[in-house]
Amino acid sequence: MRSSSITPLLALAFAITAHAASPKAAPLPVMKENPYYTVTPYVLPEEIKLEASGLAVLPDGKLAVSVRKGEVWILEHPEADPKNAKAVGYKLFASGLHEPLGLLWHDGALITVQRTEVTRLRDTDGDGVADEYTTVAKGWGVSGNYHEYAYGPVPDKDGNLWLTLNASMGNAVKMPGFRETDKPWRGWGMVVTPQGKLEPMCAGLRSPCGIGANAEGDVFCTDQQGNWWSTNPLVHLRKGVFFGHADSVPDMERLTSPVKPVGKLPQEITIPEAMKVVPGYVPPAVWFPYVKVGQSPTGFTCDLTGGKFGPFQKQLFVGEFVLSGVNRVFLEKVDGEYQGAAFRFVDGLQSAALSLAFLPDGSLLVGESNRGWNSQGTRSFGLERIQWKGKMPFEVEKMEAQPDGFLLTFTDTVDAQTAAEVKSYEMTSYTYLYHQKYGGDEVQTAPVKITSAVVENDGKVVRLKCEGLRAGFVHELHLPGVKSAAGTALVRPEAYYTLNRIPKGK
Template sequence: MPSVALAKDGAADPQESDFYKITTFETPKETALEVGSIDLLPDGKLIMGTRRGEIWIVSGAGSSDASNVSYQLFASGLHEVLGIAYNPKDKNIYATTRYEITRLKDVDGDGRADVFDNVNDSWGVSGDYHEYAIGSRFDQAGDLWVTLCLTGSFNSNAEFRGWALRIKPDGTMVPTCSGIRSPAGIGFDAAGEAYYCDNQGPWHGSCTLQHLVPGSFQGHPGGNIWYDKAPNMGPRPIDPIPAAFQNGRKRGDKTPHVDPGRMVTERERIKQLLPPAVYLVHGKIGNSASAIICDLSSGKFGPFSKQLFVADQSHSNLSRVFLETINGIKQGVVFPFRSGFKSGLIGGRMDEEGRVFTGGSDRGWGARGGKPFCFEKCEWTGQTPFEVHEMRAQADGFELTFTQPVDPAAAGDLKSYSMREFTYAYREEYGGSEIDEILPKITAAKVAADGKSVHLTISPLTKGHIHELHLDGVRSAEKLPLLHTVGYYTLNEIPAK
């Protein structure tokens, strides 16, 4: 793969746009196209659901000429289509709305839905504006997944709010995971494992990428009242300890300096509690994580095959996630990837040609992009950025691999690196700052013979902490700086020696 050599002889450092191009499409004048969900149709078309309850078929978005895009309204009058899925078996469209999954059929072939079938509406809705329902595309078993936001982000006043559900091909509902707060995206990795993004709030110090393992508790106890309606899930988890009960204190005690809990210690008490796979560090990676996109393009989107890309509504950006499994638990690292989208990203999907289609809205929260809504495409230019490709946990530090060979002198210099470790309190109050900071020592940086990897020896490694690694001094063999010089690794488990 070719690389870009722009930083020699005083030239400007490489920029994100050198490697990944964003195309902004004109959208239909008759609507505000607040994209909430996207899926692929045959013949290169897209199907998009919107926050305003419309479904649009899009043609020509894959063309190199943005003026070729065209839109056809397929359906309207639905309630927040935050999940859309095409089923190749029956050739119908399935929409996840706030209150149900709907199967839409175009019987007469005129491009408009004629039949709206209720597939499942077994969850509750109260009218509270927080009660979003985020739907997936079909998984490998033919199921649709739905993650349900709590009522007011604290409670579950409507049935199964705060849960992940699976809807089987016959329409039956299977309660699958509890402990969800405010989901805004759901997707699958290359192996078909399900994940969702939760947002900062009560019991969540930051946005997170979470692994949806059936039977797991994802951390927020507000929806656990529905365990008696989910016998397949087993016993209800014990509740995490509220801050007012920490250290033997009683609720109502106004003595200051209450020390709230930590996810790593509560995991020892609550057997069903599954920690976030990756903390999407608040204010640095984003503030409102949304769509999850897996690169299954076999290299057509660059060197990050099978990695995940996470959109953010607030920061109008995409971040990149590399995951691994240690002691049966998912964990990994998040890097900045591409900023500069025009509005807050909500829906996203990659096609087989490695084109990422995405869009969203700034309504309700605001977004860095500055536009009220958008529909855009992100494509690889064919130039390979110098980046950390993978960051893997080791018993004594981390193994880094790069997209290009490194300069051995720079990559082997301890001064090229720095690290800090921190975590968030696991508490019932909203959000929280970075706490328990540790400044470990990096004692060795061993460059592999092929120049593509570096082993960092670090002490201490801290279970449950985010390990923030800066690589400001690392250079490629062509003397280029890294395009992104920071990564945040969530160390749920430390590998055995």
């Protein structure tokens, strides 16, 4: 279903729902439980429609949840048995908000991004209910178009609060005296400075519904397949860059724009070509190959639990809407720019994943809502808790780029024989088209020849030497033959590395 076919009845549909399957999309992945993690739904009080659009853990361990319809609820004891609603305790903290799509505890208060402003919510009299709603910042354009969502906020290491703005996607609602120039910064990443000033930072976003930071405090967002996006990306937000979507181009002419005008955008070129010829264009740090690693990446969070959630410290866990799951992303820097690998992690949630956060005990919470689109999960909304069972899974923990291949780090010791056999691995590479059309197939697909596999160090590292690496291409790796020293197969025997840059050296 393309965004142009959305009916008036779906005028409030969630922004991430404007998707069309690629003509040659891969078959849906078979849902497979992750045996090393438990998934437990929260049993919610009947009066709460918890379309959880944002999660924020408070200093006292309570959990604040923003709801798409305009409320904020407090879970008094989120680490209690999720099946016991009375033990968890649910209390309404704020209401009357306009589609709050994100939540943050910051400087002693909750902050959310509504459709038209950044708002601070405070309980000044200590009764557990917000009695002060303060505008922190505003100033972006809103016309009434259903797609004009706003997401955030997320703090960076410099004290700024980041938010992202949906492109309008379609004609503005016609109002007396309205001009397109009255609707600035759609499809932009913005910051609110520590002094409270709203500033544009980067352009070229479409529907950037997931926004968060890595362990280093750098801010990223997910975006959605559609026009100008052949598949779903994870991009590194920073000042002065252009990610490719055309709706933001007119605002580059504004005096306060930090992005230089790009001129007329080319059509039907590949991403590697766009990296060379489109002024200011920066490719995604990671591509999520369509269907293979989901169809709609959403909110995400960084694992800073210190090992309480398993062997994936400082990696990103990314919600997936259509396939109702969570995926995992490993990032590294090559030549000063982020790139990395995507992995599937958990499938088969009860509803579409929308927002994620870790509790102090190391469990991962997933806020859910199916509003506006279908997902493999059948519930309309909910909250689920994912916990590590404590037993080490056998997974590819990291996939790092090398000048002549990749370095694989496993979570457990590999079987030296199977891991050293070239036939245990299969790799192809492909890229995407940069064009105005809705979505796109993998193009220029070619095999990557693996010439050697060397087991190193303590048996947890394998160095793959490859021929045919290509910068600007996704390198898809399958490991059907690799076993652990105990003889077990990989939980997820595939990885998808976005090789924007090949490291220099030997």
